[in-house]
Amino acid sequence: MLSPEELNVLLLSLKVSFWATACSLPIGMGAAWILARYDFPGKILVDGLVHLPLVLPPVVVGYLLLVTLNPNGSIGRMLSQVGIEIGFTWIGASVAAAIMAFPLMVRAMRLAFEMIDQRLELAARTLGASPLRMLLYISFPLAMPGIVTGTILAFARCLGEFGATITFVSNIPGETRTLPLAVYTLTQTPEGEAAAFRLVIISVLIALIALAISEVITRQAKARLGDQK
Amino acid sequence: MISLSLRKQLKNSLLNISFSSEETGITALYGRSGAGKTSLANMISGLLKPDEGFIRIENQLIFCSQKAIDLKPENRGIGYVFQEARLFPHMTVKDNLLFGTRFKRLESRPLSITEVVEVLGLTNLLDRRPDSLSGGEAQRIQLGRAILSHPKILVMDEPLSSLDQTRKQEILPLIERLRDEFNIPILYITHSMEEIIRLADRLLIIEDGSIAADGTVEELTGRLDLRPLTGRYEAGSVINSEVLEHDRHYGLTKLKFVGGILHVPLIDVEKKTQLRIRIRARDVSLSSTLPEKTSELNVFRGKVIEIAQPTQQNAAHADTLIDIGVPIWVRVTRLSIERLSLRPGIEIYASIKGTSVDRQSLAARKGIKAL
CATH class of the missing domain: 3.40.50.300 (P-loop containing nucleotide triphosphate hydrolases)
Structure with a gap:
């Protein structure tokens, strides 16, 4: 059904998106929690920084990544000393995707944390739960629909990442050529349109599956939380 | 604690x-x-x-x-x-x-x-x-x-x-x-x-x-x-009592308290149960002599402790605190106060309507002594 090249592109895309989402999940939850619950000097700045990738042209984000994380820069060299090659590798593609998807993830989770009835959290404290246990047993379960939505949104955004990726890690077959980059490449090739169309269909299918999964999980979580109006 | x-x-x-x-x-x-x-x-x-x-x-x-x-x-x-x-x-x-x-x-x-x-x-x-x-x-x-x-x-x-x-x-x-x-x-x-x-x-x-x-x-x-x-709730007095006996024929329960025995409509609890009862001020009336023929079962002799100044001028009622062994509030008109020439220290008879025990405050008490 799928040609080896198509399968390659698809698996690479899933790998890049999976790691981008998985690694940004704890950071995103932490950032969302802090932004939802704490007031501190410079909060507006942090909030702005988190949201920057949402409003900047993706190419600009890619360029900034290229400047700060390039293999010959100080950060790039430090990373390669511990065995992490970012420049022009799939890891770099993941970094680009993660940063582009981060604001979407944080926004959804922050909203969910803000919606939690804090009186329930206080009740849990008086019943003997430490702050960490309160998070694990009360806050996170209550925010679960939002956490799931944020994760799926971020994953979908990673799959669709184009501008920052191509600017930061280029368009290398088998390494950084994800689905959108492959579609773009094919449309630039004479007589590549049929192949491009096949990839487009795959993209649509993945998107639909992701949405369906998100819907199912959210519904289950909501059912467990009871029918809260 | x-x-x-x-x-x-x-x-x-x-x-x-x-x-x-x-x-x-x-x-x-x-x-x-x-x-x-x-x-x-x-x-x-x-x-x-x-x-x-x-x-x-x-x-x-x-x-x-x-x-x-x-x-x-x-x-x-x-x-x-x-x-x-x-x-x-x-x-x-x-x-x-x-x-x-x-x-x-x-x-x-x-x-x-x-x-x-x-x-x-x-x-x-x-x-x-x-x-x-x-x-x-x-x-x-x-x-x-x-x-x-x-x-x-x-x-x-x-x-x-x-x-x-x-x-x-x-x-x-x-x-x-x-x-x-x-x-x-x-x-x-x-x-x-x-x-x-x-x-x-x-x-x-x-x-x-x-x-x-x-x-x-x-x-x-x-x-x-x-x-x-x-005083946000209706004026009344709270007294502790103990169930003495039931008179099933007349449907009455006798409650023992510091001031004597109080007759109330039958309460279905065991003898010796400690009860806290509330008597509303408006369910008590006063007379200066012992009423001889009266429908009231609960007449107690007592002394006026204090007469509350009404909060409004020209108010019809003034609450009076009398001592029948325990202090209880009585709601009387100012006219009656004048007619009975009530003042602190004066001896008086208080009639409590048997029906006036407030059912909602009939809490069974443990460990509270009525006497």
Whole structure:
């Protein structure tokens, strides 16, 4: 059904998106929690920084990544000393995707944390739960629909990442050529349109599956939380 | 059990409260809405930090500004029963009940879960989810959840005020059973005199941010100077009594109290049961001689203690406090006061209508002596 090249592109895309989402999940939850619950000097700045990738042209984000994380820069060299090659590798593609998807993830989770009835959290404290246990047993379960939505949104955004990726890690077959980059490449090739169309269909299918999964999980979580109006 | 002295500047008022309570049983904290009652409960449980002072529970300082002690809520061992049930919506009733037992390492579990579930009548609710419960059921579960966390003291912040009258009547006896069977001291915060009369042994009145009065319920409800504070409910007197005998033929119960024997319509409780009864001021009438032929069964000889100045000029009534062994309030017209030339010290006969015992305050009491 799928040609080896198509399968390659698809698996690479899933790998890049999976790691981008998985690694940004704890950071995103932490950032969302802090932004939802704490007031501190410079909060507006942090909030702005988190949201920057949402409003900047993706190419600009890619360029900034290229400047700060390039293999010959100080950060790039430090990373390669511990065995992490970012420049022009799939890891770099993941970094680009993660940063582009981060604001979407944080926004959804922050909203969910803000919606939690804090009186329930206080009740849990008086019943003997430490702050960490309160998070694990009360806050996170209550925010679960939002956490799931944020994760799926971020994953979908990673799959669709184009501008920052191509600017930061280029368009290398088998390494950084994800689905959108492959579609773009094919449309630039004479007589590549049929192949491009096949990839487009795959993209649509993945998107639909992701949405369906998100819907199912959210519904289950909501059912467990009871029918809260 | 608990002693504290706290200062806290709230948005609109200064809270400056000190009291200590050694006894088990229910200590009621009464005050108008906005008197800072909930803030006090929050400070005791660690949800709000006082500006200065100390809180001691069973000889342990859980807060002391001088020694920089400020235990976290989870380490204070205080069971907090909130006004609204605050059940965790993502857990079953059973998981809600057990929540407070999950994190505590206790050598012994003095309370068995089955016992609490049974006393509170929760057996059929265990697998339900909070969103399918009525307000009364939810509040019962909250009570159980708080008790099962094995607190040293229970702080209840107006636990009945969000319920309708029927539900209140359903929960009140349960709080009495908690008091009697589990032997946990309870600090009961409320603005309902009715609940206090039914439940409490000791009463603290908060006014203008500090304790205005402190004493037994019987004492404080009879005090004239506290009428502006306690008088939000219908004027009446609270007396303790004991069931002497039943006269089933005439459908009467005889209650023994300090002033003599009171006849009331049959109450279906065992002999010797301790009852706290409330006599409404308007159900008592006075006469200067012993009424010879009267329909009243309950006539007591007494002395006028005090006549309250009516708050309004030209008011028809003035409440009079008389001593028939215990102080009771009588509502008489000012005209009658003049005709009977009532003044403090004068001897008088008080007739109490047998039907005037307030059924809602017929709380069965343990350990309270009528004589």
